[in-house]
Amino acid sequence: MFKSATLLNFTTIFRAGDPLQTDAVVHPLDKLLFQEVSKIPPFEVIRDDDGVTLSLQMKPQDRIFGLGENLGGLNKRGKAYRLYAKDESSHTPEKSSLYGSHPFCMIDGESSFGIFVDYPSEIVFDVGFSRSDLLSIRIPSHNFDLYIFQNEKSTEIVREFLRLTGAPYVPPKWAFGFQQCRYSYPDASSIRSVAENFRKNDIPCDAIYMDIDYMQDYKIFTVDQKAFPRFESFVKEMGEQGFKLVPIIDPGVKVEEGYSVYEDGKKKGFFCVDKDGKEFVGSVWPGSTHFPDFLNPDCRLWWGNLYKDLVKIGINSYWNDMNEPAIFFTPAGLKELADQLEYVAGKEDLGKDPVDFLPKLWRWWHSEDTYKQFYHKLPQRSPVCHHDVHNLYGFNMARASAEGLRRLSPNERYFMLSRSSYIGLHRYAVVWTGDNHSWWEHLLVHMRMIQSLNMAGFFYCGSDVGGFNADASSELVVRWMQLGAFTPLFRNHSTKGSRQQEPWAFDDEALSIMREVIKLRYAMIPYAYSEFLRAVQKLTPFISPLFMKFPSERTKQCEDQFMFGDSLMVAPVHAVNATGRYVHLPAGTWLHWKASGPNSGDRKVLAAGDHYVSAELSEIPLFIAENKLIVLSKPQNYVGEEQIESLTVMGLVTDCASFTVIFDDGHSFDYEKGIVSTLEIEIAKQSSSYDARVKINQNPGVPVTVKKLHFEIYDQQGKVSKFEREVNLAQ
Numbered sequence: 001m002f003k004s005a006t007l008l009n010f011t012t013i014f015r016a017g018d019p020l021q022t023d024a025v026v027h028p029l030d031k032l033l034f035q036e037v038s039k040i041p042p043f044e045v046i047r048d049d050d051g052v053t054l055s056l057q058m059k060p061q062d063r064i065f066g067l068g069e070n071l072g073g074l075n076k077r078g079k080a081y082r083l084y085a086k087d088e089s090s091h092t093p094e095k096s097s098l099y100g101s102h103p104f105c106m107i108d109g110e111s112s113f114g115i116f117v118d119y120p121s122e123i124v125f126d127v128g129f130s131r132s133d134l135l136s137i138r139i140p141s142h143n144f145d146l147y148i149f150q151n152e153k154s155t156e157i158v159r160e161f162l163r164l165t166g167a168p169y170v171p172p173k174w175a176f177g178f179q180q181c182r183y184s185y186p187d188a189s190s191i192r193s194v195a196e197n198f199r200k201n202d203i204p205c206d207a208i209y210m211d212i213d214y215m216q217d218y219k220i221f222t223v224d225q226k227a228f229p230r231f232e233s234f235v236k237e238m239g240e241q242g243f244k245l246v247p248i249i250d251p252g253v254k255v256e257e258g259y260s261v262y263e264d265g266k267k268k269g270f271f272c273v274d275k276d277g278k279e280f281v282g283s284v285w286p287g288s289t290h291f292p293d294f295l296n297p298d299c300r301l302w303w304g305n306l307y308k309d310l311v312k313i314g315i316n317s318y319w320n321d322m323n324e325p326a327i328f329f330t331p332a333g334l335k336e337l338a339d340q341l342e343y344v345a346g347k348e349d350l351g352k353d354p355v356d357f358l359p360k361l362w363r364w365w366h367s368e369d370t371y372k373q374f375y376h377k378l379p380q381r382s383p384v385c386h387h388d389v390h391n392l393y394g395f396n397m398a399r400a401s402a403e404g405l406r407r408l409s410p411n412e413r414y415f416m417l418s419r420s421s422y423i424g425l426h427r428y429a430v431v432w433t434g435d436n437h438s439w440w441e442h443l444l445v446h447m448r449m450i451q452s453l454n455m456a457g458f459f460y461c462g463s464d465v466g467g468f469n470a471d472a473s474s475e476l477v478v479r480w481m482q483l484g485a486f487t488p489l490f491r492n493h494s495t496k497g498s499r500q501q502e503p504w505a506f507d508d509e510a511l512s513i514m515r516e517v518i519k520l521r522y523a524m525i526p527y528a529y530s531e532f533l534r535a536v537q538k539l540t541p542f543i544s545p546l547f548m549k550f551p552s553e554r555t556k557q558c559e560d561q562f563m564f565g566d567s568l569m570v571a572p573v574h575a576v577n578a579t580g581r582y583v584h585l586p587a588g589t590w591l592h593w594k595a596s597g598p599n600s601g602d603r604k605v606l607a608a609g610d611h612y613v614s615a616e617l618s619e620i621p622l623f624i625a626e627n628k629l630i631v632l633s634k635p636q637n638y639v640g641e642e643q644i645e646s647l648t649v650m651g652l653v654t655d656c657a658s659f660t661v662i663f664d665d666g667h668s669f670d671y672e673k674g675i676v677s678t679l680e681i682e683i684a685k686q687s688s689s690y691d692a693r694v695k696i697n698q699n700p701g702v703p704v705t706v707k708k709l710h711f712e713i714y715d716q717q718g719k720v721s722k723f724e725r726e727v728n729l730a731q
């Protein structure tokens with residue numbers, strides 16, 4: 001009942017029926033030699049009229065890692081996950097679907113392997129929830145592709161999964177800087193004052209976001225002329241001060257005669273249709289809207305080109321929101337509400353009715369039934385019900401946007417941030433994790449999610465720093481900024497009506513702590529960016545769970561510490577009123593840096609094991625692995641403001657250590673053609689000193705600007721040696 005073939009190094013595909021190709025996979029499948037098989041080992045397969053259930057007996061010690069953006073632990077055991085993209089704005093623990101759908105996970109037990117179910121609608125992964133010893137995967141269809149990656153090592157499984165689905169795209173270098181968002185900075189003058197505040201307070205920042213209120217009546221690809229007079233010169237003015245503007249683009253197109261996107265999309269037949277073939281109407285921010293049919297390649301082409309006017313005035317950075325797609329209600333839903341209200345109207349007493357009635361009252365709002373009411377017109381296929389391909393909508397919107405931006409400026413790296421995603425979107429865009437809350441619990445949720453997203457290929461990701469919904473305390477925002485400084489997307493964001501949470505929104509102490517945290521991040525950019533490029537090249541997560549680098553029974557239980565690149569472990573404080581935390585240090589010794597900023601904080605050597613480390617409000621527990629190095633530069637106001645002329649090299653060297661700094665232009669796709677320079681730093685411990693070597697591989701297109709290296713090297717006893725080296729090209 002399945003067709004099976006082997007591919008890549010240790011992957012087996014099992015194909016059921018005739019699945020619609022999702023484009024999650026880049027590896028060519030058409031030349032595979034399929035054989036009929038009846039089993040998908042090691043699962044037990046049960047097939048019924050509506051679909052297939054795979055089940056696997058789990059041993060008590062088995063762990064399941066993965067599933068990308070979802071709640072639950074890093075080890076997903078003990079919860080059922082429903083992968084069905086959802087605009088879920090309250091991430092409480094019982095929720096089972098968020099904005100993205102990433103049906104890839106790894107089973108770690110007596111035998112270890114990875115599994116990816118390439119199927120674009122609802123899949124349920126019940127990971128020991130209904131029965132604690134059972135993993136059961138329910139696919140409500142007879143048409144899907146399923147991949148098993150047979151390997152003992154989690155890094156190998158992820159690497160193979162990324163050979164299958166492609167390498168992550170690399171955002172421009174400025175995206176490693178700090179970003180400020182708010183729903184909304186509604187006009188030019190409020191954005192200008194945010195920008196001024198950053199510079200006045202001596203806080204680095206690279207981007208300010210434009211949330212939905214910048215548009216004219218929420219019409220996408222329009223800009224409210226009153227709020228943003230002379231928009232083009234405003235973009236230029238911000239650019240001159242080192243700020244990128246990042247406008248939001250939602251999928252829904254307002255139904256309005258004379259509005260060109262609407263008229264054009266309708267004429268070309270690019271909107272999703274209802275069962276009678278008429279443009280489907282749902283209500284979102286602009287009121288009645290149509291939904292572009294992003295699964296249609298011609299529509300994607302059209303959509304991508306809609307960015308051209310914004311690109312022309314110099315905007316190459318966007319976020320795509322609401323692309324699950326979020327639909328508030330439909331005309332039929334509204335009618336249902338009206339009927340309910342009519343039913344109550346005039347009554348004085350509903351008896352026991354409200355118990356039944358009240359839940360019905362809200363049924364029309366964000367109703368999932370809506371997804372069964374519209375269709376996609378795919379080339380050479382009869383219309384496909386949206387529900388059956390639901391998880392591909394956001395993927396194809398962001399992909400259409402990304403492909404358009406690439407066509408419009410072929411050699412400029414765009415920044416494309418998407419809320420919804422499916423496996424494979426990491427080739428085109430980056431993601432954030434949607435509407436969290438300013439709750440302490442969500443710092444831990446954030447940490448787990450960025451690790452799981454990294455396993456699914458989304459190396460660059462992040463959560464709303466400070467929390468989106470609810471009011472944040474200054475302590476919470478400070479601690480969250482310390483975590484955010486070590487996640488690729490470092491963006492502070494909050495909702496309308498909530499307490500402001502820009503760095504200056506609290507007291508002076510919070511302001512000065514946050515200034516130093518952001519500066520620390522900027523100092524780390526040469527390290528982070530080099531490590532990110534390497535992660536992409538090697539297909540290994542940039543934010544790595546501890547167990548992937550240091551596999552052990554103990555590290556498999558560490559969920560609130562993670563590796564930021566290969567040399568640095570971060571253990572953020574995520575509890576209220578805490579002035580320290582426990583941390584696990586795997587194999588070897590570590591250099592513990594109580595970092596407050598780029599130039600402050602004690603450093604001392606700690607042995608492997610479990611430790612309680614203190615961390616005052618201003619301190620972030622950082623740990624550099626033995627015989628690994630980090631490099632730090634002088635922080636700038638924004639990425640690329642000045643040339644980097646010197647670097648500090650820090651580490652605990654007991655034998656030898658090396659680090660290679662990668663330089664590219666940071667904004668074009670030239671790095672893909674190998675137009676990069678490298679600065680290789682090597683340190684070997686001698687009996688009483690260190691031997692430092694520097695080697696430059698210079699590409700004339702991107703000269704190495706560093707002229708001096710300041711070494712700060714610790715030995716096993718914690719004794720520091722400070723020395724300098726000139727960097728010259730002859731070396």
Ligand code: MIG
Nearest residue numbers: 182183211212321419434435
């Ligand atoms: O229904 O555009 O997740 O980041 O600020 C809310 C307004 C719509 C949800 C996004 C959030 C954004 C908000 N959007």
